[in-house]
Amino acid sequence: xxxxxxxxxxxxxxxxxxxxxxxxxxxxxxxxxxxxxxxxxxxxxxxxxxxxxxxxxxxxxxxxxxxxxxxxxxxxxxxxxxxxxxxxxxxxxxxxxxxxxxxxxxxxxxxxxxxxxxxxxxxxxxxxxxxxxxxxxxxxxxxxxxxxxxxxxxxxxxxxxxxxxxxxxxxxxxxxxxxxxxxxxxxxxxxxxxxxxxxxxxxxxxxxxxxxxxxxxxxxxxxxxxxxxxxxxxxxxxxxxxxxxxxxxxxxxxxxxxxxxxxxxxxxxxxxxxxxxxxxxxxxxxxxxxxxxxxxxxxxx
Amino acid sequence: xxxxxxxxxxxxxxxxxxxxxxxxxxxxxxxxxxxxxxxxxxxxxxxxxxxxxxxxxxxxxxxxxxxxxxxxxxxxxxxxxxxxxxxxxxxxxxxxxxxxxxxxxxxxxxxxxxxxxxxxxxxxxxxxxxxxxxxxxxxxxxxxxxxxxxxxxxxxxxxxxxxxxxxxxxxxxxxxxxxxxxxxxxxxxxxxxxxxxxxxxxxxxxxxxxxxxxxxxxxxxxxx
Numbered sequence: 001x002x003x004x005x006x007x008x009x010x011x012x013x014x015x016x017x018x019x020x021x022x023x024x025x026x027x028x029x030x031x032x033x034x035x036x037x038x039x040x041x042x043x044x045x046x047x048x049x050x051x052x053x054x055x056x057x058x059x060x061x062x063x064x065x066x067x068x069x070x071x072x073x074x075x076x077x078x079x080x081x082x083x084x085x086x087x088x089x090x091x092x093x094x095x096x097x098x099x100x101x102x103x104x105x106x107x108x109x110x111x112x113x114x115x116x117x118x119x120x121x122x123x124x125x126x127x128x129x130x131x132x133x134x135x136x137x138x139x140x141x142x143x144x145x146x147x148x149x150x151x152x153x154x155x156x157x158x159x160x161x162x163x164x165x166x167x168x169x170x171x172x173x174x175x176x177x178x179x180x181x182x183x184x185x186x187x188x189x190x191x192x193x194x195x196x197x198x199x200x201x202x203x204x205x206x207x208x209x210x211x212x213x214x215x216x217x218x219x220x221x222x223x224x225x226x227x228x229x230x231x232x233x234x235x236x237x238x239x240x241x242x243x244x245x246x247x248x249x250x251x252x253x254x255x256x257x258x259x260x261x262x263x264x265x266x267x268x269x270x271x272x273x274x275x276x277x278x279x280x281x282x283x284x285x286x287x288x289x290x291x292x293x294x295x296x297x298x299x300x301x
Numbered sequence: 302x303x304x305x306x307x308x309x310x311x312x313x314x315x316x317x318x319x320x321x322x323x324x325x326x327x328x329x330x331x332x333x334x335x336x337x338x339x340x341x342x343x344x345x346x347x348x349x350x351x352x353x354x355x356x357x358x359x360x361x362x363x364x365x366x367x368x369x370x371x372x373x374x375x376x377x378x379x380x381x382x383x384x385x386x387x388x389x390x391x392x393x394x395x396x397x398x399x400x401x402x403x404x405x406x407x408x409x410x411x412x413x414x415x416x417x418x419x420x421x422x423x424x425x426x427x428x429x430x431x432x433x434x435x436x437x438x439x440x441x442x443x444x445x446x447x448x449x450x451x452x453x454x455x456x457x458x459x460x461x462x463x464x465x466x467x468x469x470x471x472x473x474x475x476x477x478x479x480x481x482x483x484x485x486x487x488x489x490x491x492x493x494x495x496x497x498x499x500x501x502x503x504x505x506x507x508x509x510x511x512x513x514x515x516x517x518x519x520x521x522x523x524x525x
Contacts, residue, residue: 266493
C-alpha cells in the first residue's frame with residue numbers, strides 16, 4: 001500500500017480520510033469492527049458547552065439516494081467528552097478534530113475557549129449551520145458578515161487551528177468561504193447537510209424536516225470544494241455523499257486536501273477502511289507518490 | 302456470527318439496490334448457522350425483501366444490541382403482540398415451558414405467527430374474538446394476573462406501542478419488573494448516528510439509542 005499520509009495544520013495524518021462529525025458516534029462504537037486509529041483523524045460528534053438532549057424521534061428519514069436527519073446535535077457536552085472519551089484517543093494515539101457548535105456567539109466562544117491545545121488535537125471544526133437565536137434563528141453560516149464576526153471572535157480565544165464547516169444553503173459559498181478566511185479560519189470543511197423535507201403523499205403533509213446527506217449531495221459538495229479551492233488559500237476538507245474511493249479521489253482532484261465520510265458508513269460500516277485502501281490503490285495504479293500530486297488537478301469547465 | 306442472544310437484531314441490506322438504508326430485524330431464531338427472521342410487509346424495505354428470489358444473498362450485520370437478561374430468581378412471563386412475537390420467539394424457546402406466554406393479534410389469520418411457539422401452549426387473544434379470548438392481550442393477561450400474586454414475576458414484552466402502554470398501566474401498581482423490546486427507525490444500527498432515539502427517564506441524558514442501549518430496555522426507565 002502506497003504512502004497516503006498528509007500534513008494538516010502542521011500535524012502528520014496517516015491518511016486523508018476522516019469521518020464526518022456525528023456519523024461515527026464517540027469513536028468507541030465502531031471498535032468491534034475496526035478501530036479509530038484507522039482514520040487519518042477522528043472528527044468528534046458536535047460538542048457544545050453544555051450537554052444537549054437532541055430532538056424528539058423520529059430522527060431519520062430515507063430518500064432514494066440519501067437520507068435526512070434531525071438528530072438535533074445530541075451530545076454529552078465538551079467537558080464530558082474530554083473526561084470520558086478523549087483518553088480513549090490518547091491511548092490509541094489517534095489525532096482528533098473537535099467539532100463544536102453553539103446557539104449564541106457566547107456559546108461558541110465558551111466552547112472553543114475550553115478546549116486546551118493538545119498534541120493530538122489537529123484542529124477545531126466549527127459548525128456554522130446552527131441557528132443564531134439572538135439573530136432571529138437565521139443560521140450563523142448564511143451571511144458573510146455573521147461568519148466573519150463569529151470566526152474572528154472564536155479565533156481570538158483559541159490557539160488551536162480553526163476550520164469553519166459551511167452550510168451549502170447560501171447565496172454564494174465562495175463569499176462565505178472568503179469571509180471565514182479573512183477572519184482567520186485556518187481551513188474549511190465543505191459542506192454540511194442541506195436543509196430538506198420528507199413528504200407523505202398518503203397523509204398529504206410534511207412529516208419530517210432535517211439535513212439531507214448521502215450521494216444526492218455529492219455534486220453540490222464537489223462544486224463548493226472546487227470553487228472555494230480556487231478562491232481561498234487555506235486547506236479544504238471535502239465532505240458530502242462520498243460513498244467509495246473514486247468519489248474520494250474526485251474530491252481531491254477538485255481541490256480537497258482531506259475528505260470526510262459520513263452517511264456511507266451507515267450503508268456499509270466498512271466504507272471508511274475500504275475508501276482508505278481504494279485511494280491508496282488509485283495512487284499506486286496511476287503512478288502518483290502522494291495525495292498532493294492529485295489535489296486540485298481538475299481542469300475547469 | 303458470534304453468540305446470539307434473545308432480543309438482539311441484525312441490520313440487513315435490502316437486495317435490489319433501491320432501498321438506501323439497511324433495515325433492522327429482530328433475530329427470530331439462530332441455530333446451526335441458520336439465521337431466521339420473521340417480518341410483516343409494511344413498507345418499501347420489507348416489500349422488496351419479500352420479493353427477493355429464493356437463494357438471494359443478503360448482507361447482514363449482527364448480532365447487535367442489548368438482549369433480554371433472564372433473572373433466575375424471578376418467574377418469567379412473556380407478553381407479545383402481533384409481529385412483536387418475532388423478537389420474542391428466541392426467548393420463548395430459551396425459557397421452554399418455564400414461562401406462561403400471552404399472545405395477542407387482530408384475528409385468527411395472524412395465528413400463523415405462532416407456528417413454532419404453539420408447542421409452548423400460549424394463551425391467545427384476538428381482537429375480533431375469532432380465536433381464543435376476545436379482546437386484547439393485556440386484558441387476557443389481566444385475567445391471569447391474580448394467579449401470579451406473591452410470585453416474583455418478571456415480564457418480557459414486545460408489541461405495538463399501545464399494548465406496551467396498556468401493559469405498563471396494568472402492572473404499575475403491582476411493581477412488576479419488565480423488560481421491553483422496542484423498535485425505532487434506524488440508520489446505522491451500531492450506535493454511530495443517534496438516529497434511533499428512545500426517550501427515557503434519565504434526566505441527564507434522556508435519549509438513548511434503540512440500537513445500542515436497547516433495543517431491550519427496562520420498562521420503568523422508558524418514557525411512554
